[in-house]
Amino acid sequence: MTAARAEVIGEKSPGPVIIATDREGRRHRVEAVPGKSLMLTLKYEGRLEIEAACGGNCECATCHVYVDDEWLDRLPAQREEEMELLDGLLYAKPNSRLTCQIPVEASLDGLSLTLAPPE
Amino acid sequence: VIRLRRTEVTETVAAYQLDRSKIVDIDLASLELKQNFRTVLPEWAKRPPFYVIVDGQPQVIIGRYEDAREIFLDTERFTNVVPKAPGFEKFDKFMGVRTLAQMDGEAHSRVRRLMTPAFSPRSLAGFEAQFKRAIDVLLDGIEADGVEFEAMSRYASVLIHETLMLEMVGLSREQKDVFLEMHRQIPKTTYTKPGEPFPAECVAAFDAATEMIHSIIAERRANPGRDLVSALIQARDEGDRLSDKELFDQTFTVCAAALAGTTTGAGATLYGMYRHPDQLEEVQRDRGLVPQAIEECLRWAGTAGYVTFARFAVEDLVLGGTEIYAGMPVRISPQATSFDETRFPDPQRFDIHRNPKEILAFGLGAHHCLGHRLARMTLRIALERLLDRYPKAGLVEPDFVPRYVGAVGELRIAELPMRLY
Numbered sequence: 001m002t003a004a005r006a007e008v009i010g011e012k013s014p015g016p017v018i019i020a021t022d023r024e025g026r027r028h029r030v031e032a033v034p035g036k037s038l039m040l041t042l043k044y045e046g047r048l049e050i051e052a053a054c055g056g057n058c059e060c061a062t063c064h065v066y067v068d069d070e071w072l073d074r075l076p077a078q079r080e081e082e083m084e085l086l087d088g089l090l091y092a093k094p095n096s097r098l099t100c101q102i103p104v105e106a107s108l109d110g111l112s113l114t115l116a117p118p119e
Numbered sequence: 120v121i122r123l124r125r126t127e128v129t130e131t132v133a134a135y136q137l138d139r140s141k142i143v144d145i146d147l148a149s150l151e152l153k154q155n156f157r158t159v160l161p162e163w164a165k166r167p168p169f170y171v172i173v174d175g176q177p178q179v180i181i182g183r184y185e186d187a188r189e190i191f192l193d194t195e196r197f198t199n200v201v202p203k204a205p206g207f208e209k210f211d212k213f214m215g216v217r218t219l220a221q222m223d224g225e226a227h228s229r230v231r232r233l234m235t236p237a238f239s240p241r242s243l244a245g246f247e248a249q250f251k252r253a254i255d256v257l258l259d260g261i262e263a264d265g266v267e268f269e270a271m272s273r274y275a276s277v278l279i280h281e282t283l284m285l286e287m288v289g290l291s292r293e294q295k296d297v298f299l300e301m302h303r304q305i306p307k308t309t310y311t312k313p314g315e316p317f318p319a320e321c322v323a324a325f326d327a328a329t330e331m332i333h334s335i336i337a338e339r340r341a342n343p344g345r346d347l348v349s350a351l352i353q354a355r356d357e358g359d360r361l362s363d364k365e366l367f368d369q370t371f372t373v374c375a376a377a378l379a380g381t382t383t384g385a386g387a388t389l390y391g392m393y394r395h396p397d398q399l400e401e402v403q404r405d406r407g408l409v410p411q412a413i414e415e416c417l418r419w420a421g422t423a424g425y426v427t428f429a430r431f432a433v434e435d436l437v438l439g440g441t442e443i444y445a446g447m448p449v450r451i452s453p454q455a456t457s458f459d460e461t462r463f464p465d466p467q468r469f470d471i472h473r474n475p476k477e478i479l480a481f482g483l484g485a486h487h488c489l490g491h492r493l494a495r496m497t498l499r500i501a502l503e504r505l506l507d508r509y510p511k512a513g514l515v516e517p518d519f520v521p522r523y524v525g526a527v528g529e530l531r532i533a534e535l536p537m538r539l540y
Contacts, residue, residue: 051477053481053483053487054483055191055487057228059231059487084232087239088242090241119240119492
């Protein structure tokens with residue numbers, strides 16, 4: 001009963017929407033659930049090809065994306081672990097982020113990002 | 120494959136109150152199981168978690184992809200740390216060395232973080248040219264000895280010696296040989312029964328490797344270079360650094376893990392590709408297919424073995440409909456998950472165009488293989504150099520069926536006769 005009720009409530013008040021561009025340049029509209037990580041949201045809600053080999057432990061850098069510049073300052077600051085991992089990538093850019101380190105919040109509605117190439 | 124040991128099973132069922140219908144009477148250490156993995160493991164991939172009885176203790180075997188995924192990602196209910204209790208000594212594979220794979224939580228995160236930069240894409244890219252040269256030297260040696268060669272001993276099992284041990288760790292040829300001797304002895308420890316001492320030759324080989332690593336650490340501390348051990352010595356994390364014991368344990372881990380993993384991986388890659396000449400030819404024409412072809416070889420040809428190191432349940436739980444009790448060893452079968460048709464349709468068919476994603480050959484979650492990029496890069500260069508230099512290379516017998524050897528759980532091809540032309 002509780003689960004069914006929650007679903008109905010969810011339909012009435014949809015979560016934030018993420019706009020994700022995949023590696024073939026296709027744009028996806030992903031309805032996100034606040035509280036989950038952005039990595040889980042893209043992988044499971046968006047069914048996008050995000051390996052996330054370490055399962056969200058900030059160890060593997062396989063959930064790497066480029067965030068649209070206007071969103072960079074609106075995301076939670078990087079911890080040192082994330083900076084170290086990005087520093088080890090060949091395709092990191094100033095707008096790189098690891099999505100396992102970003103929890104989805106209502107304020108991320110409209111966040112636009114592009115999946116980075118695997119490496 | 121099935122060896123009946125009814126008395127033992129009856130006693131264990133009574134002691135642990137197991138659901139008898141979920142027991143499969145199979146000997147995990149049997150060579151028949153290794154040899155017949157292509158018929159046994161697809162069946163495991165369909166079965167809910169089941170029990171096997173090993174030395175009177177139940178272990179849980181996981182063959183379905185989704186069950187394995189759940190365990191790999193659940194660090195709350197499963198631990199890699201071996202319980203310090205009688206009967207569990209056999210899980211201590213490396214005689215007291217605390218490998219990264221046997222740590223959990225904060226301790227694991229800290230050491231892993233210090234080691235990660237050395238295995239990053241940026242760090243590895245700096246070794247590409249060196250690896251290529253080192254692999255070419257191997258091929259020169261093979262060519263000098265004639266047209267036919269035994270690919271496991273001459274190529275698959277020595278790739279990582281040249282790339283990781285000589286080039287990245289910076290060992291001398293003599294130091295490398297000490298490691299190789301240890302590597303030859305390690306599988307024997309997995310066949311040692313509880314309470315039995317490890318064989319004397321294992322202990323001797325292990326002691327020699329221990330002494331060597333200590334001397335390398337001392338030498339690199341005095342004269343740091345651009346090698347992996349120097350990088351680990353200098354690794355700092357806000358003033359934190361690896362202790363001598365940690366340095367030793369992780370140097371050992373890297374060399375031991377790499378030796379075992381890349382030998383089976385390279386065997387799988389060579390066998391997978393050269394057993395399918397039509398698909399090999401496609402890869403020869405379009406080198407962009409190399410990475411996905413290697414993933415398919417790793418999926419199809421037994422790379423990570425029929426069971427991994429044990430994890431242990433930290434509480435009583437039910438997984439995939441099977442009861443697992445606190446302390447029970449849980450063994451994931453990576454090769455069975457690669458044969459799970461719900462994840463990889465028609466799983467026994469080899470198809471480079473399948474482009475398989477998220478195979479579990481390198482594990483998943485916090486303990487996902489730290490060296491997966493190094494392994495994949497080594498395999499890629501090894502295959503590319505063969506394709507570049509010997510486009511007509513092939514198996515001596517096109518329908519060759521390999522014999523499998525290695526430690527309990529491993530699927531290492533014993534011999535793979537190939538020809539260069």
